[in-house]
Amino acid sequence: MDTQVNYDSLIPNNVGLAADMKLRRAMERWYPKYLDWWTSMGPNGFQDYEVYLRTAISVDPEGWARFGFVKMPDYRWGVLLAPQQEGRTIAFGQHKGEPVWQEIPGEYRAMLRRLIVIQGDTEPASVEQQRFLGTTAPSLYDMRNVFQVNVEEGRHLWAMVYLLQKYFGRDGREEAEDLLQRRSGDEDRPRILGAFNEATPDWVSFFMFTTFTDRDGKFQLEALAQSGFDPLARTCRFMLTEEGHHMFVGRTGVERIVQRTCQVLNEQGIDDPNDIQAARKHGVVDLPTIQKKINFHVAVTLDLFGAEISTNAANAFNASLKGRFRENRIDDDHQLANETYPVSQVVGDRIVERDVPALSSINARLSDDFIADCNNVLKRWNWALKAHDIDFRLSLPHRAFNRAVGEFAEVQATPQGKLLSETEWAERQGEWLPSEADMSYILSLMQPCTEPGRFANWIAPPRAGINGMPGDFEYVKLAA
Numbered sequence: 001m002d003t004q005v006n007y008d009s010l011i012p013n014n015v016g017l018a019a020d021m022k023l024r025r026a027m028e029r030w031y032p033k034y035l036d037w038w039t040s041m042g043p044n045g046f047q048d049y050e051v052y053l054r055t056a057i058s059v060d061p062e063g064w065a066r067f068g069f070v071k072m073p074d075y076r077w078g079v080l081l082a083p084q085q086e087g088r089t090i091a092f093g094q095h096k097g098e099p100v101w102q103e104i105p106g107e108y109r110a111m112l113r114r115l116i117v118i119q120g121d122t123e124p125a126s127v128e129q130q131r132f133l134g135t136t137a138p139s140l141y142d143m144r145n146v147f148q149v150n151v152e153e154g155r156h157l158w159a160m161v162y163l164l165q166k167y168f169g170r171d172g173r174e175e176a177e178d179l180l181q182r183r184s185g186d187e188d189r190p191r192i193l194g195a196f197n198e199a200t201p202d203w204v205s206f207f208m209f210t211t212f213t214d215r216d217g218k219f220q221l222e223a224l225a226q227s228g229f230d231p232l233a234r235t236c237r238f239m240l241t242e243e244g245h246h247m248f249v250g251r252t253g254v255e256r257i258v259q260r261t262c263q264v265l266n267e268q269g270i271d272d273p274n275d276i277q278a279a280r281k282h283g284v285v286d287l288p289t290i291q292k293k294i295n296f297h298v299a300v301t302l303d304l305f306g307a308e309i310s311t312n313a314a315n316a317f318n319a320s321l322k323g324r325f326r327e328n329r330i331d332d333d334h335q336l337a338n339e340t341y342p343v344s345q346v347v348g349d350r351i352v353e354r355d356v357p358a359l360s361s362i363n364a365r366l367s368d369d370f371i372a373d374c375n376n377v378l379k380r381w382n383w384a385l386k387a388h389d390i391d392f393r394l395s396l397p398h399r400a401f402n403r404a405v406g407e408f409a410e411v412q413a414t415p416q417g418k419l420l421s422e423t424e425w426a427e428r429q430g431e432w433l434p435s436e437a438d439m440s441y442i443l444s445l446m447q448p449c450t451e452p453g454r455f456a457n458w459i460a461p462p463r464a465g466i467n468g469m470p471g472d473f474e475y476v477k478l479a480a
Ligand SMILES: [Fe+2]
Pocket: 123, 152, 153, 156, 217
């Protein structure tokens, strides 16, 4: 096991694929099917252009990427695991303290397969959701970023397929096929999780998705990176290094939208940041609509964490398969036999916090960690508002707002967490969620801007180029 990646073979890897004939054959048989999927469901209309992409060449935290122009179908996808840690022991659950497993314990096979398939399914799903965004990119810089995110999500699929094919025999090979068969938003064969069947029709949605939904990915990967099944843990650790960039694209994308709107409000002397029409007259995304987009994406993403109180999550924790965020920094026995955790619940007509057994509230805790991380992002966006002296602040909706899964699935609440009757909700939801008119306004802004160094009117340029490239760098070579 090396930190350097072998690029001499068809499938770049650092898992010794050359010596594992059976696995290599399985992966090589899957590759053309993956490519079919990529060319039919990946970035639409841009497969023949050279894109300035980074490729992982090592799994060292330092200097693991190489940048260069490549056509996306020629991207060197592969199988990359973070290095094995000598003597690593299991950090939580029933098997705490035992050496990590290099093979799957028979009794956990089904549970582990399910965890891997669910994670794996999200990866191609987001590529499908984003496939039309190239056409309306606000700049070549942004176009390149969506493609970078897409090829990496493709590689994350490879990572999960590797685990399925190496450790799950024929079942695993079938699951690997199915991952290429389901389609985001398809009525008959949808992707497994709700948020991954929503459309990502515009760039505001894309930046919200990469801010919040890729951040769910971060927390799921962090929890799986704790796994007693070492190959899964190591795969997830490497995937997390790539996830950082996806969240960066999202956070800075929204920040640049906010900056541009503030700039225009100030230039035009618009005093009321809630004056939607005034902002729209100048072709920028008004702040109330940005808030509505936040509300929508956070709610849909919170559903991805599953029910706050969950037997499945308890079982996976107990089996030492899926841990908590930064397990090693938590000060408890890591087995949770007698611990409790405060979970928000509906009691009568109020939302109250109740202490419930910590083992059953693993999902609640992970989503709390997610919310804390999101709050840091909101701070950054609010700094931009403050820096421009704009009297408006963005906020996260309460976890009870617009939920379809878990404790709040059956109730309605305001973004501040006040419970509402169905009638009140029906009357007022337009105040908090993007309307059709809001969405079509956003869509109307989505005119491509492909001249190097230029940006659409509704978004500010980034602070710096990719890999230190100058402002007018041609990240995607559209001219032949
Ligand atoms: Fe991913």
